[in-house]
Amino acid sequence: xxxxxxxIPTYNRLETLRWVIPSLFASDLEAHRYEVIVADSQSDDxxxxxxxxxxxxxxxxxxxxxxxxxxxxxxNAGIAVAQGTLVLFTDADIIAEPGLLxxxxxxxxxxxxxxxxxxxxVGMELQVDSIETYERLRDEPYRRxxxxxxxxxxxxxxxxxxxxxxxxxxxxxxxxGFDEHFTGYGHEDLELGFRLIRQGISILYEPGAVNYHWxxxxxxxxRQRMELAGRSTIRFLQKHRSFEAQxxxxxxxxxxxxxxxxxxxxxLRRWLERRGERTxxxxxxxxxxxxQCGIVAALAERSHSS
Numbered sequence: 441x442x443x444x445x446x447x448i449p450t451y452n453r454l455e456t457l458r459w460v461i462p463s464l465f466a467s468d469l470e471a472h473r474y475e476v477i478v479a480d481s482q483s484d485d486x487x488x489x490x491x492x493x494x495x496x497x498x499x500x501x502x503x504x505x506x507x508x509x510x511x512x513x514x515x516n517a518g519i520a521v522a523q524g525t526l527v528l529f530t531d532a533d534i535i536a537e538p539g540l541l542x543x544x545x546x547x548x549x550x551x552x553x554x555x556x557x558x559x560x561x562v563g564m565e566l567q568v569d570s571i572e573t574y575e576r577l578r579d580e581p582y583r584r585x586x587x588x589x590x591x592x593x594x595x596x597x598x599x600x601x602x603x604x605x606x607x608x609x610x611x612x613x614x615x616x617g618f619d620e621h622f623t624g625y626g627h628e629d630l631e632l633g634f635r636l637i638r639q640g641i642s643i644l645y646e647p648g649a650v651n652y653h654w655x656x657x658x659x660x661x662x663r664q665r666m667e668l669a670g671r672s673t674i675r676f677l678q679k680h681r682s683f684e685a686q687x688x689x690x691x692x693x694x695x696x697x698x699x700x701x702x703x704x705x706x707x708l709r710r711w712l713e714r715r716g717e718r719t720x721x722x723x724x725x726x727x728x729x730x731x732q733c734g735i736v737a738a739l740a741e742r743s744h745s746s
Contacts, residue, residue: 445524563649600633670734
């Protein structure tokens with residue numbers, strides 16, 4: 441059996457896949473120890489032809505197309521065909537460092553040696569807005585600004601982000617994989633992380649497992665994403681009636697204060713929206729407002745349907 445299966449969901453991301461796939465096959469892990477599975481939601485941008493070309497060079501590359509309803513369904517399709525003992529999740533716009541796969545395997549092996557076989561491992565995912573930024577952070581590590589400090593060893597489910605996360609396939613199958621009801625943007629990975637923790641599976645942080653997320657999102661698109669994430673929050677809380685999750689996902693009455701203020705003060709909101717394109721604080725406030733709008737809209741729909 442293969443040691444590691446890398447699962448990548450994609451849909452019409454050929455431009456970035458041309459960087460991602462070669463980076464994975466530039467791994468310093470022996471080729472026979474891993475495979476790369478691309479779960480493709482029937483792309484029509486030349487992805488099929490490109491993957492066929494790459495598979496001729498790398499026999500451990502597998503193209504798994506299908507009418508997937510979202511990223512959760514695509515990842516589950518990858519899990520279903522994976523031959524690896526471990527499954528590493530990444531995305532079609534995330535470029536791997538050569539040591540990424542090896543460091544995930546080593547982190548699992550080290551944990552098993554300490555008597556803890558049932559763990560998930562999350563690596564260091566760095567955000568980049570261009571190939572030039574990627575190359576600079578790759579070559580000059582002191583410029584990196586990771587989400588977590590290197591000394592951190594355990595993570596909460598809130599940080600189980602599947603751009604750089606590995607889990608034993610056996611545990612994924614036992615948990616039923618990703619919840620395919622999460623068809624919009626956001627939270628299918630956090631929800632799986634929540635179930636991992638509840639099942640007694642620790643989430644470990646491995647800062648040596650590095651990759652680079654190359655997907656700059658325009659201001660208006662990110663606002664839309666945040667609203668969709670707010671809607672996914674209510675889907676999450678409908679499934680898991682947990683006060684802890686409610687607090688951490690910002691769905692309590694106090695955490696919705698920003699929504700109430702900006703909803704009642706439309707002139708202030710419009711001013712912040714204009715400023716948000718240029719100013720970090722205003723942008724953060726508008727993104728949070730959009731997120732809370734999604735929460736409020738999903739709650740209203742739920743109340744109306746009940």
